[in-house]
Amino acid sequence: MACRSPCGTRSPRVFLPFLYPSLFFQNGAPRTSAGALAGARRHRSTDAAPSEYPPSRLNPAPDDYAISSFADKARLTLYAGDGGHGCISFHREAYLPDGPPNGGDGGHGGSVYIQAVHGETSLHKLARRKVVRAGKGKSGRGSSRGGTRGDDVVIPVPVGTIVRELRRDDPEAEARFFLSARKRRSMLTDQPPDAEPPDEDAERSRWILYPGASTTELKSIQLPPLPRRDRVLQQPKAPIHLDLSKPTPRPILLAAGGLGGLGNPHFVTKDNRKPMFATRGERAISLEIELELRLLADVGLVGLPNAGKSTLLRSITNSRTRVGNWAFTTLQPNIGTVVLDNNKGRPLLTSYRKVKGQHDPFSMEPVPEQERRTRFTVADIPGLIEGAHLDKGLGMAFLRHVERAGVLAFVVDLSAGNAVQALKALWLEVGLYAQMRDEEERARRRQAAVDWSPSAGTNLGRHGDIDPEDPTFWPSGVHSPEDLSVASTGGLHIAGKPWFVVATKGDLPDTAENFVELRDYLTAITHGEVPHPSGVEGAWTKECAAIPVSAIRGEGVDRVVHWAVGLLDG
Ligand SMILES: Nc1nc2c(ncn2[C@@H]2O[C@H](COP(=O)(O)OP(=O)(O)OP(=O)(O)O)[C@@H](O)[C@H]2O)c(=O)[nH]1
Ligand SMILES: [Mg+2]
Numbered sequence: 373m374a375c376r377s378p379c380g381t382r383s384p385r386v387f388l389p390f391l392y393p394s395l396f397f398q399n400g401a402p403r404t405s406a407g408a409l410a411g412a413r414r415h416r417s418t419d420a421a422p423s424e425y426p427p428s429r430l431n432p433a434p435d436d437y438a439i440s441s442f443a444d445k446a447r448l449t450l451y452a453g454d455g456g457h458g459c460i461s462f463h464r465e466a467y468l469p470d471g472p473p474n475g476g477d478g479g480h481g482g483s484v485y486i487q488a489v490h491g492e493t494s495l496h497k498l499a500r501r502k503v504v505r506a507g508k509g510k511s512g513r514g515s516s517r518g519g520t521r522g523d524d525v526v527i528p529v530p531v532g533t534i535v536r537e538l539r540r541d542d543p544e545a546e547a548r549f550f551l552s553a554r555k556r557r558s559m560l561t562d563q564p565p566d567a568e569p570p571d572e573d574a575e576r577s578r579w580i581l582y583p584g585a586s587t588t589e590l591k592s593i594q595l596p597p598l599p600r601r602d603r604v605l606q607q608p609k610a611p612i613h614l615d616l617s618k619p620t621p622r623p624i625l626l627a628a629g630g631l632g633g634l635g636n637p638h639f640v641t642k643d644n645r646k647p648m649f650a651t652r653g654e655r656a657i658s659l660e661i662e663l664e665l666r667l668l669a670d671v672g673l674v675g676l677p678n679a680g681k682s683t684l685l686r687s688i689t690n691s692r693t694r695v696g697n698w699a700f701t702t703l704q705p706n707i708g709t710v711v712l713d714n715n716k717g718r719p720l721l722t723s724y725r726k727v728k729g730q731h732d733p734f735s736m737e738p739v740p741e742q743e744r745r746t747r748f749t750v751a752d753i754p755g756l757i758e759g760a761h762l763d764k765g766l767g768m769a770f771l772r773h774v775e776r777a778g779v780l781a782f783v784v785d786l787s788a789g790n791a792v793q794a795l796k797a798l799w800l801e802v803g804l805y806a807q808m809r810d811e812e813e814r815a816r817r818r819q820a821a822v823d824w825s826p827s828a829g830t831n832l833g834r835h836g837d838i839d840p841e842d843p844t845f846w847p848s849g850v851h852s853p854e855d856l857s858v859a860s861t862g863g864l865h866i867a868g869k870p871w872f873v874v875a876t877k878g879d880l881p882d883t884a885e886n887f888v889e890l891r892d893y894l895t896a897i898t899h900g901e902v903p904h905p906s907g908v909e910g911a912w913t914k915e916c917a918a919i920p921v922s923a924i925r926g927e928g929v930d931r932v933v934h935w936a937v938g939l940l941d942g
Contacts, residue, residue: 388852430687430924432695436587443496444665444773447538453481453522454481455653458633460582462646473646475636476512478653481629482522483605488616492530493707495665519632526623532668532776535626536816537612543593544630545607556886574601580633582648583649584596586819593648596639601631617668617776626661630654648892655731664772669707669751671772671936674798675783680876682706683923684783685752688933693752705773706752710933713746750941751777760801773803780871781932784890786883786920791890796870796905797875803906806863867908870939872917874932879922891918 406800425431456478463471484506507522510624529535564748605628631654639647682693682702689708694701752768762770774780782798784791821926874892875887894916896902919935921928 393933411441425924430683430926431796432686432692439663442494443499444494444667444705444769446495446499448498448501448661448663449503450659450661451503451505452483452510452627452656452658453629454656455479455481455630455632456511456519456522457580457653458635458638458650459512459514459646460580460636460650463515470646473636474514474516475650476514476516476518477635477638478511478632479509479519479521480632481656482506482524483625483629484627484659485524485526485623486535486614486616486620486626487526487528487601488531488533488618488620489528489625490531490619492528494530495663497534498527498529498663506627506629506656509629510513511653511870512633512635512650516637518635519843521632523630524629527626528582529663530665530667531616531619532666533616534616534618534664534666535612536664537610538662540605540610540657541659542657543655544657548599551914578652579649580652582636585648589648590676590931594644595649596641598651599634599638602630603631605629612659614663627657627659666776667705667706667707667751667773668749669773669777670748670940671779671781672777673750673752673781673783673801674771674774675755676785676788676794676798677701677753677757677763678922679783679785679788679794680754681755681783684874684876684921684929684932685750685838687921687923689750691752692910700754702752702754704754705770708750708752709747710750710936711747712933712937723746737802745940750781750936756798756801758797758801760805766787771802772809775806775809776868778869779936780866780869781936782871783840784871784873784875784918785877786886787877787880791886792893795893799905800907803863803911804864805869805907806906806908810863810865836936842905861906863906864910866903867905867906867911870912870920870942872935872939875918875920876923878920878928887918889918894918 427433458478459475461473461475463474465471466929484504484868504525504527506525509522510519510855512519576595578598581590581593585593605625608625608627614624616624633651633653636647636650639649641647673685675681677700682691682695685691685693685706685708686695689710691708693706693708751773753773758769780802784794784798788794873890875883875890877889879884893902897904897913897916900913904913917935919928919931921932923929
């Protein structure tokens with residue numbers, strides 16, 4: 373039977389006790405009178421915890437928490453710096469009326485880089501900044517003085533950030549593309565490339581002519597072909613897709629600055645000793661990118677609102693995340709660190725993690741396969757409600773922060789109704805979300821391949837010809853047409869993770885029966901007697917366990933740490 377929830381949406385009655393325990397339970401016993409519903413207060417901000425527990429770190433006062441700004445998405449427009457123009461100048465000296473050309477070169481424009489660093493935890497500063505501009509190169513000056521380079525900009529982002537290119541505007545690549553297209557056209561029509569009249573304006577716009585020259589001199593100027601230039605920085609091809617899941621030792625180039633123009637001494641020939649022209653600096657690329665932060669924690673806590681996730685985090689780490697007896701106390705993800713080593717050389721728990729891909733090519737030392745784990749991180753996210761995968765409540769936006777956790781810990785409140793039902797509801801949301809993410813990812817890859825245009829990259833052949841056999845033809849991350857039709861994993865990337873249940877608030881009366889039912893259900897899943905609660909095929913069911921705890925008293929929480937470490941070590 374469905375009823376109308378206090379916020380006006382339709383939700384099955386089963387969710388109400390989880391969302392608004394104060395409406396249904398008083399001192400652990402369910403309320404029976406219907407009139408009590410109307411009289412009950414929705415939020416209890418002052419008496420945040422049952423009165424029998426004295427205030428402590430695990431039962432904090434409502435204002436005893438750390439606040440920090442947090443954003444996990446940002447959109448940025450990046451402008452690399454234009455190159456400075458080359459200078460047209462001639463040496464002037466008394467009694468030397470016709471000095472040699474001495475115009476300096478323009479400075480190169482600054483580039484925009486990105487770097488994943490420890491210490492950054494949020495994208496909120498970038499989300500507010502919106503635009504990032506690198507410096508323009510200064511134009512060259514007389515007496516062979518080159519222009520200074522534009523300043524580079526490095527964007528520091530937290531480890532775990534994903535960078536996606538949305539749009540790019542590269543005037544130089546466009547010009548090159550049109551030039552090569554013209555050449556191709558003339559080849560197809562069997563005409564020599566020079567038969568087609570050159571686009572005068574396009575060619576001329578790349579040059580600066582001497583302002584002091586007379587009209588007749590200007591008319592007689594014969595511009596040479598643009599010189600070929602070597603680039604130190606190659607613009608990454610479109611579309612850029614980076615997954616910065618590790619700190620990057622060096623900044624990664626996103627938008628390369630334009631080359632500076634060449635001064636007039638470069639164009640001296642035996643026929644033209646006084647070139648009255650120099651080249652303009654290149655116009656630089658601009659990019660629109662999207663940043664998405666997926667926090668990298670070893671263990672992700674998933675639970676209904678008010679289940680006790682934050683209290684659990686406080687009890688196993690030194691986190692000061694907010695705790696309160698109402699739904700949606702936590703509005704942004706929190707990460708806590710569980711220290712397994714008391715920093716005095718004596719490990720509290722022996723754990724090893726596998727090391728891969730960290731081989732130092734210059735080291736003769738054998739690479740260890742595993743190293744001692746001294747700490748692991750736990751992410752606490754806002755509570756999920758039914759329909760979270762459809763963006764109801766707050767849950768959906770934050771599920772991505774547990775998406776990359778090695779282990780999922782489902783936190784279930786034993787005092788708020790049937791624990792098995794609560795667990796099934798959570799897995800249903802997580803499973804649906806995982807399937808949706810898979811679908812989204814496939815759609816994005818398909819779209820990227822459709823949107824992508826070779827003109828945006830710098831990988832044209834000599835004549836601008838496109839070769840699909842060439843691995844550089846495909847956008848980054850896609851190496852062949854088959855890659856675009858990846859078989860659906862159906863959400864297995866989340867449902868395939870090891871998981872366990874933390875049955876919390878075990879100190880409250882009449883919770884033992886609820887726990888026994890939950891434990892029996894998990895044993896049945898492990899033995900394959902009932903299906904995995906997510907409904908995803910091939911999901912992890914190796915050793916599903918429920919650990920009873922009272923986080924507010926700090927009882928049983930050591931077992932949570934031990935179990936999590938066991939699953940992390942594999
Ligand atoms: N008796 C008892 N109360 C607990 C326990 N753990 C948490 N609580 C209380 O349950 C309420 C909710 O705790 P929170 O840790 O804020 O719950 P949460 O899951 O983080 O809630 P949201 O952030 O809103 O999703 C608080 O009043 C806690 O004091 C426990 O083990 N026993
Ligand atoms: Mg919380």
